[in-house]
Amino acid sequence: MKEFLAFVKKEFRHILRDKRTMLIVLIMPIVQMILFGYAVRTEIEHARVDVVGDLTDPAVRKIVDRIDNNRYLDINEILPSVSMIPSRFEKNAADVVVCFGQDFGPELKKTGKGSVKIIGDGSDPNSAQMIVNYVTGVIRSEQTEISAALSGESSSGFSPSIQLMYNPAMKSSYNFVPGVMGLIMMIICSMMTSVSIVREKETGTMELLLVSPVKPIWIIISKALPYLIVSTINFITILLLSRYMMGVPIRGSLLLLSGVAVLFVFTSLSLGLLISIVASTQKSALLLSGMGLMMPTVLLSGIIFPCENMPGILQALSHLIPAKWFIIMVKKIMIQGAGFPYIIKEFSILAGMTAFLLTVSVKKFRIRL
Amino acid sequence: MNAIEVHDLSKSYGKVRALSGISLEVENGEIFGLIGPDGAGKTTLFRILTTLLLADEGSASVNGLDVKKDYAAIRRQIGYMPGRFSLYQDLSVEENLEFFATVFGTTVEENYDVIKDIYSQIEPFKERRAGALSGGMKQKLALSCALVHKPSVLFLDEPTTGVDAVSRKDFWNMLARIKASGVTVFVSTPYMDEASLCDRVALIMHGKIIDSGTPAGIVAKYPYTLLSAKGTPMYPLLKYLRGKEGVINCFSFGAEHHLAIDSSVTDARKILSDMTEAGFKDCDVHRISPGIEDCFMNLAGENVRK
Numbered sequence: 001m002k003e004f005l006a007f008v009k010k011e012f013r014h015i016l017r018d019k020r021t022m023l024i025v026l027i028m029p030i031v032q033m034i035l036f037g038y039a040v041r042t043e044i045e046h047a048r049v050d051v052v053g054d055l056t057d058p059a060v061r062k063i064v065d066r067i068d069n070n071r072y073l074d075i076n077e078i079l080p081s082v083s084m085i086p087s088r089f090e091k092n093a094a095d096v097v098v099c100f101g102q103d104f105g106p107e108l109k110k111t112g113k114g115s116v117k118i119i120g121d122g123s124d125p126n127s128a129q130m131i132v133n134y135v136t137g138v139i140r141s142e143q144t145e146i147s148a149a150l151s152g153e154s155s156s157g158f159s160p161s162i163q164l165m166y167n168p169a170m171k172s173s174y175n176f177v178p179g180v181m182g183l184i185m186m187i188i189c190s191m192m193t194s195v196s197i198v199r200e201k202e203t204g205t206m207e208l209l210l211v212s213p214v215k216p217i218w219i220i221i222s223k224a225l226p227y228l229i230v231s232t233i234n235f236i237t238i239l240l241l242s243r244y245m246m247g248v249p250i251r252g253s254l255l256l257l258s259g260v261a262v263l264f265v266f267t268s269l270s271l272g273l274l275i276s277i278v279a280s281t282q283k284s285a286l287l288l289s290g291m292g293l294m295m296p297t298v299l300l301s302g303i304i305f306p307c308e309n310m311p312g313i314l315q316a317l318s319h320l321i322p323a324k325w326f327i328i329m330v331k332k333i334m335i336q337g338a339g340f341p342y343i344i345k346e347f348s349i350l351a352g353m354t355a356f357l358l359t360v361s362v363k364k365f366r367i368r369l
Numbered sequence: 370m371n372a373i374e375v376h377d378l379s380k381s382y383g384k385v386r387a388l389s390g391i392s393l394e395v396e397n398g399e400i401f402g403l404i405g406p407d408g409a410g411k412t413t414l415f416r417i418l419t420t421l422l423l424a425d426e427g428s429a430s431v432n433g434l435d436v437k438k439d440y441a442a443i444r445r446q447i448g449y450m451p452g453r454f455s456l457y458q459d460l461s462v463e464e465n466l467e468f469f470a471t472v473f474g475t476t477v478e479e480n481y482d483v484i485k486d487i488y489s490q491i492e493p494f495k496e497r498r499a500g501a502l503s504g505g506m507k508q509k510l511a512l513s514c515a516l517v518h519k520p521s522v523l524f525l526d527e528p529t530t531g532v533d534a535v536s537r538k539d540f541w542n543m544l545a546r547i548k549a550s551g552v553t554v555f556v557s558t559p560y561m562d563e564a565s566l567c568d569r570v571a572l573i574m575h576g577k578i579i580d581s582g583t584p585a586g587i588v589a590k591y592p593y594t595l596l597s598a599k600g601t602p603m604y605p606l607l608k609y610l611r612g613k614e615g616v617i618n619c620f621s622f623g624a625e626h627h628l629a630i631d632s633s634v635t636d637a638r639k640i641l642s643d644m645t646e647a648g649f650k651d652c653d654v655h656r657i658s659p660g661i662e663d664c665f666m667n668l669a670g671e672n673v674r675k
Contacts (some may be wrong), residue, residue: 006471010460017459204455208514211419212472213445367440369421 003214007222014196015226025192029184029234033241036176047131048076050088053100059108060100063116063142067098072134089121096120096131098139108146166335173246178330179303181238182323185261186297188231189224189268190275191289197223197276198285207369216365224269231268235261251337260333260343263350264326270357271322277364297323325350370433372397372522372553373418378427380413380576387413388576390427395555395569400548402567403557404661410576411557412452415526418555419449431522445473448520448552452527454507458500462491462510465499466517473518480519483550487543488513505536512543516552523547525556529563541566561662572665579668584661591659591667593617593629596637600649609647613640620666627663 015022049067053060055078068075076094079085088094101107101115108114118135120128167174197220200206209219235258242248250257271293279285298304300318307318318324325346332338332346340347373395380388387410395401403411416422418429420440429436434443456465466488470477481488491509494502499510508528515523525544529537541563548554556567564570564584571581580587600606607626610619615634619626630636641654 003472003474006468010457010464010468013460013464014457203458204451204453205457207416207421207451208449208455208469209472210421211444211447211449212469213441213474214472368423369416 004218004222007214007218008225011196011222011226015230025188025230026233026237028187029180029238030241032180032184033177033238033245036180037173037241037246044072044127044130044134046074047072047095047127047134048093049073049135050076050079050085050094050097051100052079052082052085052097053104054102057100057103057105059105059114059146063098063100063139066142067135067138070134070138073131073138085119089123094121095127096135098135171246171248173242173248174331174335176303177238177242177246177248178327178334179301181235181261181330182264182301182327183294183297183303184234184238185231185264185326186268186271186293186323187289188234189227189265190272190293191286192227192230193223193269193272194275194279194285194289195282196227197273198279198282201276202281210367210369216367217362220273220362220365224273227269228265231261231265248334250334252333252339256340256343257330257333260326260329260347260350263347263354264322267322267326267350267354267357270354270361273361273365274357277361277366296321300324301327303327322350322353325353370397371395372399373401373429373431373555375414375418375429376427378414378417378424378429380410380417380422380424386576388417388424391573391576391578392427393571393578393581395553397553398548398551399568400544400554400556400566402564402570403555403573404559404561404564404570404665405557405573406559409573411573412526413576414573415449415451415524415555415557419447419524420444446521448515448518448523450511450515450523450525450528452530454511456499456507456511456514459498461496461498462502463495465510466513469514470517475518477517480517483519484513484516486546487516504532505539508532508536508540509543512540516547520552522553522555525554527557527559529558529560537563561660561665564661570661572661572668574665574669574672577672579672580664587661587664588659591664593667594632594636595657595659595663596628596630596640596654597622597625597657598628598640598644598652598654599625600644600652602649606644606649609644609649610640613643616640618667618670620663622662627657627659627666629663629667 051064055061055064064075067073079088079097082099085097088097097119099117099119101117104114104116116139118132118139120132122128164170200209210216239250243250272289275285275288275292279288296317300307300310300314301321301324302318307315307324310318329343329346329350332343336342371394373393375391375393378388378391379386391410391414403414405411413422417424418431418436420436420443423437431443432446434446436443457468460468466477466484470480487509491502491506491513494506499507502510512525512528515525529540532540544554544556544566567584569581569583570587572579572587580590598606598610603621603626607619607621610616610626610628613635615631617629617631619628628640630640637654637656641652644652644654
């Protein structure tokens with residue numbers, strides 16, 4: 001026991017003396033949260049709408065006012081002619097242009113048909129699609145009103161009212177908070193643990209530790225313990241930031257969430273251990289955890305690209321990513337407020353993976369060089 | 370019972386044969402030197418004896434314990450100082466020592482008398498990080514760490530490589546004192562001149578022991594008359610001497626050449642006059658008594674011929 005404590009003390013000294021790494025490790029989650037929260041957001045706000053059309057026409061006027069009143073859209077400029085549209089997009093002065101046909105109002109009154117064209121800047125397809133959808137929505141609601149007025153009935157047909165139960169405002173933070181949590185814990189636990197074990201191999205101190213009477217399992221545990229604490233701090237930081245800065249609710253039980261996080265930490269630790277067994281230099285450990293863990297985690301766990309849209313083979317591959325199951329569980333607990341019975345499938349899968357990885361890596365951990 | 374016994378030990382790394390059929394015995398309480406050039410297999414033998422590697426064939430024991438079966442027991446009884454400086458650079462001198470003491474189940478205070486001689490020299494710098502120590506001080510710290518748990522057998526793998534001449538001398542004095550306290554010391558070195566400081570030595574080359582015994586015994590077995598020759602230019606002289614009748618072998622030793630001769634065919638005077646005749650300047654030839662290095666070169670040459 002005294003031997004073990006000496007090991008733990010030593011590990012803490014290593015970490016605390018390496019101030020730069022420590023700082024990075026503690027600040028990384030904050031930076032990632034802020035980055036994802038403010039820079040890489042996917043929702044649209046204040047999209048700039050240009051208009052081509054006759055503003056003296058009351059029908060046009062009404063639609064334009066309606067667009068301007070929409071909280072996601074702002075009327076930007078009235079263009080005299082369609083030929084100016086390309087240069088507006090090129091200068092990045094507008095996000096979308098709405099073109100009304102000549103004599104829009106009179107035509108509408110006479111024939112009941114008006115022509116409106118929406119031209120989006122498609123160079124960023126995702127946001128273009130969203131903006132166009134917003135504009136279409138506004139015009140459609142105007143259309144139902146007009147057709148109601150024309151036909152003289154109070155309402156004809158129906159329009160669905162849509163509500164997203166757990167994320168009514170469509171905030172992207174609901175998606176990335178669990179993702180960042182998974183990513184950070186993965187990095188801290190796998191990368192840092194594997195690097196710290198491999199460093200001992202590289203500097204030759206592992207030779208001395210192996211010659212000592214201390215059992216290898218204690219060496220492993222003492223290596224993992226400090227990072228367990230660091231990831232706990234990170235977990236708390238992320239939760240606080242997501243709750244108070246991003247306004248992401250924690251609807252489920254905090255205890256359950258912490259339990260799931262601890263399980264995931266063990267998964268990551270065993271992955272890190274596995275890497276440290278395979279790698280013989282710090283560089284290869286970094287590369288292995290970077291390319292072998294981080295990349296698949298970012299790409300396949302559903303943080304950025306939804307798993308449902310992937311081709312079959314990638315979807316199958318994504319099942320092997322532990323972070324995917326963790327992220328699903330966190331989403332269910334935090335955002336849906338689900339209890340344990342609702343995450344039992346994901347929990348068992350992750351627990352099974354962890355048990356497998358841990359046995360393999362502890363078994364393979366060499367008692368000799 | 371011998372402190373270390375090795376029988377027919379072999380170890381290969383893939384196609385490279387690091388050790389082939391090595392046998393040796395180290396008696397209790399002696400300084401035993403394993404002497405050979407880089408790549409001879411010294412570190413491999415050390416790692417097998419310290420239970421860090423498994424041999425392919427043969428058996429080895431330390432304090433009567435088998436290196437494969439009883440590795441855990443051996444690890445408690447030995448001290449090991451690997452070839453590279455392998456302590457924690459970011460921990461201070463004191464922290465390193467304390468850590469290794471605790472890991473081996475003891476404390477610095479308990480065994481202070483064992484390391485006092487060595488540790489007292491670096492104690493003034495105990496707050497300093499190990500990474501900021503000079504080469505000689507690092508070596509003393511490493512030795513303190515290897516000794517702090519009172520091992521009965523001390524394994525030192527090339528402890529003097531990369532250390533200055535004064536520190537090297539210092540270090541061997543320390544080894545003599547460690548030996549006096551009853552510890553068996555098994556040390557490897559590529560420096561032939563350190564052989565005479567050991568009680569017994571084994572010469573190793575290409576994974577084979579080419580000779581072993583006391584340094585004096587090995588030197589006494591040298592079979593030829595040995596001459597030292599000087600002259601300018603040096604390199605053509607070496608080639609010239611190697612081609613001469615009666616010269617068995619000739620090797621360059623710093624500023625002079627050592628040549629083994631068949632004394633029934635030639636002698637120092639004849640070689641000197643031949644050299645002068647052949648146009649070499651500042652010539653000098655005289656008889657010398659062989660050192661370990663001469664024996665090594667001779668034995669290594671024989672081995673290659675065989």
